[in-house]
Amino acid sequence: MVRIVHTNLRAYGFSPDDAGPDIEKTWALLSARAVDEVTGEPPRTQLAIETDEVEMFPRVADGGLIGLAGIPARAFPDLNAPGYDVTFTVRAAGYIPLTQTATIALNLGVIGAFAPTDIGALPLRRAPVVIKGRTVVAGGGPNVPAVGATVQVTGIWPTLPSAAAVVPAAAPNILYLRPGLYFNRDLVNDRVRRRELQRVLGEDKRLLAAVEAGTDTIELSDRVNVVVGSVLAIGAQDPERTEFVTVSAVGGATTADQPARITLAHPLARAHLRDELVIRVVPQAPGADNQLVRETIAGDRCVVLDGLADLAGVGAIEIAGGAALVEYHAIRLYTATSNADxxxxxxPINRAAQLELQADDGVHPNITQIIVPNYAAGEHIVDFVFRAP
Structure with missing residues (x-):
């Protein structure tokens, strides 16, 4: 029952009834603080949080604070459960989307009670930046190109070092993956190792229909020699867009040379167009194991390892050992050779606050530069000018 009380020309609604239980009030069900993994500070771009939960509503505040709000009695119908697993995605311009699953604890000891769950800091990865530039030789006249010079990353600082101390760079044991990781990987059990993928000649196939990113079925022109466990290179006409995915089911006409529907072991990371090239590849003997040393999430394009054993000159790797499915990726090391100009x-590189770069033209003394990558620009120009000693 609500009474109306008039005072000082104002009307107030007043209910003498006891307050309702906590579970029937609006709460911050889940809260967290998004931070830049390099600086430890909140992102300077607009934050957003998303979830498919119907009775949970996104909330964003200053200082990187994010969360999900709602009425517990509606958001958690089964109040006898010890907790609810909620999956959400945090997005910010210039950062890789972060998808997490957190457990919102319920207070079973007190009937009708509720308290929010705070999961603390959520480090966001910057979107990778491309380091590029020019190598030239300075002489008596105009600068001339230093053709065939090697430019490579020789040191990495994951966070900015203190100006009051000398902090040595970490070894550049980092790989660039094409495409990014399909799954969150396990630091303890997962291993990265060389696994070249040999093309099977004479069995080229084509996509019969375009597919979106996130799709796990494709239509192929035929299923000749495609069986459960086969590895397909999808989009093989473009090495920058090729994905290597294992087959989990095969369906189609009674004859193998007719169109077929192929189910993949995991969804694709990229969209692919109709008529793109699909080939069967055979994994070759594995190389030495390398262990992950920094947490990884689905979508990461750079992985940091304890070494680069057996990875020099390698075109593809396998990541396996943990609970997630085996995945294959083309790779590149962080070294480049200058062209005729x-x-x-x-x-592209991320997960680094500071980089040490070195250029070597084989003639002049090597040049070393230390840079702070300009992630906001997407590209960072670093030129090297060789001079005679």
Missing amino acids: GYYRLP
Whole structure:
């Protein structure tokens, strides 16, 4: 029952009834603080949080604060459960989307009670930046291109070092993956190792229909020698867009040379167009194991390892050992050779606050530069000018 009380020309609604239980009030069900993994500070771009949960509503505040709000009695119908697993995605311009699953705890000891769950800091990865530029030789006249010079990353600082101390760079044990990771990987059990993927000649196939990113079925022109466990290179006409995915089911006409529907072991990371080339590849003997040393999430294009054993000159790797499915990727190391005009371009890189770069033209003394990548620009120009000693 609500009474209306008039005072000082104002009307107030007043209910003498006891307050309702906590579970029937609006709460911050889940809260967190998004931070830049390099700086530890909140992103300077607009934040957003998304979830498919019907009775949970996104909330964003200053200082990187994000969360999901709602009425517990509606959001969690089964109040006897010890907790609810909620999957959400955090997005910010210039950062890789972060999808997490968190458990919102319920207070079973007190009937009708509720308290929010705070999961603390959520580090966001910057979108990779491309380091590129030109190598030239300075002489008595105009600069001339330093053709065939090697430019490579020789040191990495994951966070900015203190100006009051000398902090040595970490070894550049980092790989660039094409495409990014399909799954969150396990630091303890997962291993990265060389696994070249040999093309099977004479069995080229074509996509019969375009597919969107996130699709796990494709239509192929035929299923000749495609069986459960086969590995397909999808989009093989373009090495920058090729995906290597294992087959989990095969369906289609009674004869193998007719169109077929192929189910993949995991969804594709990229969209692919009709008529793109699909080939069967055979994994070759594995190389030495390398362990992940920094947390990885689905979508990461750069992985940091404890070493680069057996990875020099390698075209593809396998990541396996943990609970997630085996995945295959083309890779590049962070080294480049300048072309006839002296221009070079390193693979996109992130997860670094500071980089040490070195250029070597085989003639002049090596040049070393330390840079702070300009992630906001997407490209960072670094030129090297060789001079005679």
